[in-house]
Amino acid sequence: MTEPRDGHRAAVQTMSPGAALEVRGVTAGYGAHTVLRDVSLTVREREVVSLLGHNGAGKSTLLRAVAGVIGVERGDIDFGGMSQIGHGSARVAQDGIALVPQGRGVFPNLTIGENLQLGGGIARRATGREKVSMDFVLDLFPALSSRLHEDAGTLSGGQQQMVAIATALMTSPRLLLLDEPSTGLAPVLVQTMLDQIRSVHQELGIGVLIVEQNIHEALRVSDRAYVLRLGEMVRERPASALLDDPDIWDLF
Ligand SMILES: Nc1ncnc2c1ncn2[C@@H]1O[C@H](COP(=O)(O)OP(=O)(O)OP(=O)(O)O)[C@@H](O)[C@H]1O
Ligand SMILES: [Mg+2]
Incomplete structure (x- = not known):
């Protein structure tokens, strides 16, 4: 694993030792429509984990529950040893x-710089961890630095996805949730985007949970993988072992 850059060594070392995600027995959905049933998942510190499954399986719903966008009916979600419920x-x-939600996660009428500052605003209100600087983020996504004053809506889909990820990094996260980051990208760019995510993870030493339709590409950059089917977790495997699963094609 690549060592974090000097400016971030301290941030990585002061991260609370239990900064891992534990989803245990979560049942959740939208009003009377229960989507997830008794779902459990773990992202350990500094792990990249893929969450796979067919359309409508509940992948985005699980990310929304973890991010607190929707509540849960039953079960626990702990992060760094603390319950996040409610x-x-x-x-x-x-x-x-x-x-980073599915689809366009940027404010199109704000400039790239303004989008990034929104993320920085969240970090300013957070305590107990070192802040990720804009210089550091622009170093990771050099294509954005010359266009800071342009409206995010004028960028290509792939570049907007970069802005969305960069904005999320500006919040100084310890865990990054990515919902189909390669959507809308040309196939040749999908691998580049996922490689970039893997190197972001290595630079910052953070956990990443990534939902992807590009199964092979996602597994290549992941340590472990889960498969959701009709709202239930049906597999948990080391990423390299999932492709050898005899039922893999049935699962999708
Ligand atoms: N805001 C919502 N209100 C009501 N039902 C919803 C809402 N969002 C999703 N659903 C329903 O929840 C179920 C799971 O949807 P979800 O978006 O979590 O699936 P997904 O695995 O992310 O699918 P996809 O691969 O298409 O993104 C689907 O039946 C969907 O219709
Ligand atoms: Mg989805």
Whole structure:
């Protein structure tokens, strides 16, 4: 694993030792429509984990529950040893969980710089961890630095996705939740995007939970993987072992 850059060594070392996500027996959905049933999942410190499954399986719903965007009917969600249940999305973000939602996660009428500053605002209200600087983020995504004053809506889909991820990093997360970050990218760019996510993870030493339709590409950059099917967790495997699963094609 690549060593974090000097400016972030301290941030990594002072991260609370239990900064891991534990979802235990979660049942959740939308009003009377229960989507997730008794779902459990763990993202250990500094782990990249894929969450896979067919359309409508409940992947985005699980990320929303973890990020506090929706509540849970039953079960626990712990982060860094603390329950997140009932905290709401603003508090969860301050606690260090950043969600990059499916689709366009940017404000198109704000400039790239203004989008990034919104993430920085969340970090300013957070305590107990070192802040990620804009220089550091722009170093990771150099394509954005010359365009800071341009409206985010003028960028290509792939570049907007970069802005969305960069904004999430500006919140100084300890866990990054990515909902289909490669959507809308040309196939040749999907691998590049996922490689970039893997190197972001290595630079910052944070956990990443990534939902992807590009199964092979996602597994290549992941340590472990889960498969959701009709709202139930049906597999948990080391990423390299999942492709050898004899039922893999049935699962999707
Ligand atoms: N805001 C919502 N209100 C009501 N039902 C919803 C809402 N969002 C999703 N659902 C329903 O919840 C179920 C799971 O949807 P979800 O978006 O979590 O699936 P997904 O695995 O992310 O699918 P996809 O691969 O298409 O993104 C689906 O039946 C969907 O119709
Ligand atoms: Mg989804």
